[in-house]
Each structure stands twice: as structure tokens, then as C-alpha cells.
Amino acid sequence: MLSRRLLRIKIVKALYSHFKSESDSLIVSEKNLLFSIDKTYELYHQLLWLVVDVANYAENRIELGRRKKLPTPEELNPNTRFVDNRVIAAIRDSEELTDYLQRKKLGWVQYPELIKKLYILLIDSDFYRQYMNGSTGSFKGDAALVEKFYTRIVCECEALEEVIEEQSIFWTDDVDFATIMVLRTLSDMREGRQELPLLPQYKSDDDREYVRELFRHALVHFREYAEYIGRYTSNWEVERIAFMDNVIMVAAMSELIAFPSIPVKVTLDEFIEIAKYYSTPGSSTFINGVLDKVVEALTAEKRIQKTGRGLLDK
Structure with a gap:
């Protein structure tokens, strides 16, 4: 399922896009937000x-080798451990x-060169050679090979990033999140289990409602909250405060007020972490200081x- 952090990032991006595009339609902006979440799934x-x-x-290469007029002994009796991998x-x-x-x-049918490149990167890896030369095979070993394919090959492949950007502009920043979901699915797999344990899009209906409610609350109260936050940024020149900083702080303030079940510390930690990746180099420190004053x-x-879990950090 999509993590709360990813949902927060999507909401912040949607708020930023809404105001930068000078849109006057909450409904359209909300649809775009939900569409971007669907694309990550x-x-x-x-x-x-x-x-x-x-x-x-890999299996096609084995078949081509077998069909040669003069196949080598290795081509006639290939090691099929990878193509017979039970997890795959x-x-x-x-x-x-x-x-x-x-x-x-x-x-991926339109990207045969990418598949070939990933295959070459895989067979050149030490973990692949160890897997193929192992004396015995196990489901656990099959799963470990696939996990390493994603963590050591997929996550490091620039060619894959280029293809993903080409396929959808909504996927540009989502590869790491989607890969974590893939790894979670692999860890949930068990030998003999008939159905692949695909993750749901949302952890629960609460997460689905969280997206709509936080986005709407921040949008409706944006000006009010931005002015409130402005009380604690008076020592800063307005033009030096990145607009993204204001969006992040308004989103955080909205969550602090509108979601009593979410601990204050969770909200602060999450939005400060988002600032590290999606705003200026000094934004996280700046936002941390301002939000501390806002919370007080x-x-x-x-x-x-x-209430409830929201009281945990008190």
C-alpha cells in the first residue's frame, strides 16, 4: 500500500501545482491529485x-542457443535456475x-533494449553467479535473487529511470516508493501460496479519506494559515522564503489542526523530512524552527x- 509519507508528498505537490497554475477549481485539482496517486500504484x-x-x-536466449546448427554442450544443457525461479x-x-x-x-514490450540491459547487468553481478552456481535451490534463495535484482540492479539503473520518465511524468519521483512496495510483496510471498500477495492501493479507507480531507482543508484555509505562519517569519524577507516552504508549512498546520489522531511529532517529522527533498537546502531547518513556534x-x-494515538508524544 502507498505510505502516508508518499501521500503527504502528493498532497504538497498538488497544492503547489494548484496555486502556481492559478487554478480556481478545487475539484479539478483534487482529481489531478488522485490521478497522480493512481499512477504510482x-x-x-x-x-x-x-x-x-x-x-x-533469458529463456529466449536459451532457446536460441539450443536451435543453433552447432550448439555447444553448455547451450544444449543450459543452467535454467534463473528462468525456473519459483518467485518469478x-x-x-x-x-x-x-x-x-x-x-x-x-x-515493457516497447523497451526491448532496456530489458536486454537489465539482463546483462544481472548476469554480470556476483550475486547472480553465486545463485546460478549454488548446489541446491530453495524458494528462499529464489526470493533473495529477485530482491537483489530490485535493490542492486533496478534501483541503480539510469536507463530505467529514463524509460520511466518517458512513460509517465507522474512516475519521475516515485520509483523508490514503488520499489519498496515490490520488495514488500516479495517478502510476503510463501512457497505453495496460490495467490500473489499484491498490496492494496491504500492501507485502509482512513488513508483514502486522509488524502481528500487534508488536501481540501489546506486548500480552503491556505491564506488564513499562511498569514498565521507569517507571524513567525517576520524576521525573514518575504522574497527569500520559497513558496514551497509555505506550502509545506500550511499542509503541516492543516494536519496538526484537522487530524487529532496523528501525533504532533509525527506531523513535524514527516513534513520537515519532505522539505529536505522538495525545497531549498536550508528549508528543513527553517521550517522546523517556524513550526515549533506555530505548534506552541x-x-x-x-x-x-x-486524541487517541495523537496523544502518544505528549
């Missing part, structure tokens, strides 16, 4: 299938996954009312 399925196409490429077979045989890919028109003021005004 598509990328999860797309990446999960990637190892299957690499294995299919379970992914390939998943009707739920293949149906989803067909419905969304996803796949809102608490004194009793506008932050935490």
Missing part, C-alpha cells in the same frame, strides 16, 4: 512485472496482476486537540 505493478520480462528474455513464476502466473496490466495497458501558539490557543 500503476508503477508498482509495472515494476513488479519487470523481472518477469528479464526472465523471459508466481508473479508471471498471477491472474490478478496480468489482468491489471492488460486493463491499464502497462508493460496553536496549543496555547487550544486549536490543537489530540
Whole structure:
């Protein structure tokens, strides 16, 4: 499922886009937000299938070797441990996954050079050679090979990043998140289990509502909250404060006020972390200082009312 951090990032980006485009439609901006979240879930399925196409490429090479007029002994009796990998077979045989890919028109058939490159990178790796030369095979060993393919090959492949950007502008920053979902799926797989344990898009209905509510709350109260935050940035020149900083702080303030079940520390940590990657180099320190003052003021005004799990950091 998509993590809360990713959902927060999507909301911040959607708010930034809404105001920078000078849109006057909350409905349209919300649809764009939900669409971008859907696209990340598509990328999860797309990446999960990637190892299957690499294995299919390997199998085709084996067949070509066997069909040669003068095949070598190795070509006649190839090592098929990789193409027979049980984890890959379970992914390939998943009707739920293949149906989803067909419905969304996803796949890698238009990128044979990428599949070839990933295959070459894989067979040149030490972990692949150790796997292929192992004395015995196990489901656990099959799973470890696939996991290393994603962590050591996929995550480091610049050619893959270029292809993903070409496929969808919504996927540019989502590869790491989607890969984590793939790895979580692999860790949930068990030998003999019939169905591939695909992750749901949202952890629960609460997460789905969280997206809509936080986005709407921040959008409706943006000016009010920006002015409130402005009380604690008076020593800074307005033009030196990145607009993204204001968006992040308004989103954080919205979560502090509108979600009593989320601890204050969680909100602060999450949005400060987002600032490290999506705003200027000094933004996280600046935002940290401002939000500390905002929390103190809102608490004194009793506008932050935490209940349940939200009380954990008190």
C-alpha cells in the first residue's frame, strides 16, 4: 500500500501545482491529485512485472542457443535456475496482476533494449553467479535473487529511470516508493501460496479519506494559515522564503489542526523530512524552527486537540 509519507508528498505537490497554475477549481485539482496517486500504484505493478520480462528474455536466449546448427554442450544443457525461479513464476502466473496490466495497458514490450540491459547487468553481478552456481535451490534463495535484482540492479539503473520518465511524468519521483512496495510483496510471498500477495492501493479507507480531507482543508484555509505562519517569519524577507516552504508549512498546520489522531511529532517529522527533498537546502531547518513556534501558539490557543494515538508524544 502507498505510505502516508508518499501521500503527504502528493498532497504538497498538488497544492503547489494548484496555486502556481492559478487554478480556481478545487475539484479539478483534487482529481489531478488522485490521478497522480493512481499512477504510482500503476508503477508498482509495472515494476513488479519487470523481472518477469528479464526472465523471459533469458529463456529466449536459451532457446536460441539450443536451435543453433552447432550448439555447444553448455547451450544444449543450459543452467535454467534463473528462468525456473519459483518467485518469478508466481508473479508471471498471477491472474490478478496480468489482468491489471492488460486493463491499464502497462508493460515493457516497447523497451526491448532496456530489458536486454537489465539482463546483462544481472548476469554480470556476483550475486547472480553465486545463485546460478549454488548446489541446491530453495524458494528462499529464489526470493533473495529477485530482491537483489530490485535493490542492486533496478534501483541503480539510469536507463530505467529514463524509460520511466518517458512513460509517465507522474512516475519521475516515485520509483523508490514503488520499489519498496515490490520488495514488500516479495517478502510476503510463501512457497505453495496460490495467490500473489499484491498490496492494496491504500492501507485502509482512513488513508483514502486522509488524502481528500487534508488536501481540501489546506486548500480552503491556505491564506488564513499562511498569514498565521507569517507571524513567525517576520524576521525573514518575504522574497527569500520559497513558496514551497509555505506550502509545506500550511499542509503541516492543516494536519496538526484537522487530524487529532496523528501525533504532533509525527506531523513535524514527516513534513520537515519532505522539505529536505522538495525545497531549498536550508528549508528543513527553517521550517522546523517556524513550526515549533506555530505548534506552541496553536496549543496555547487550544486549536490543537489530540486524541487517541495523537496523544502518544505528549
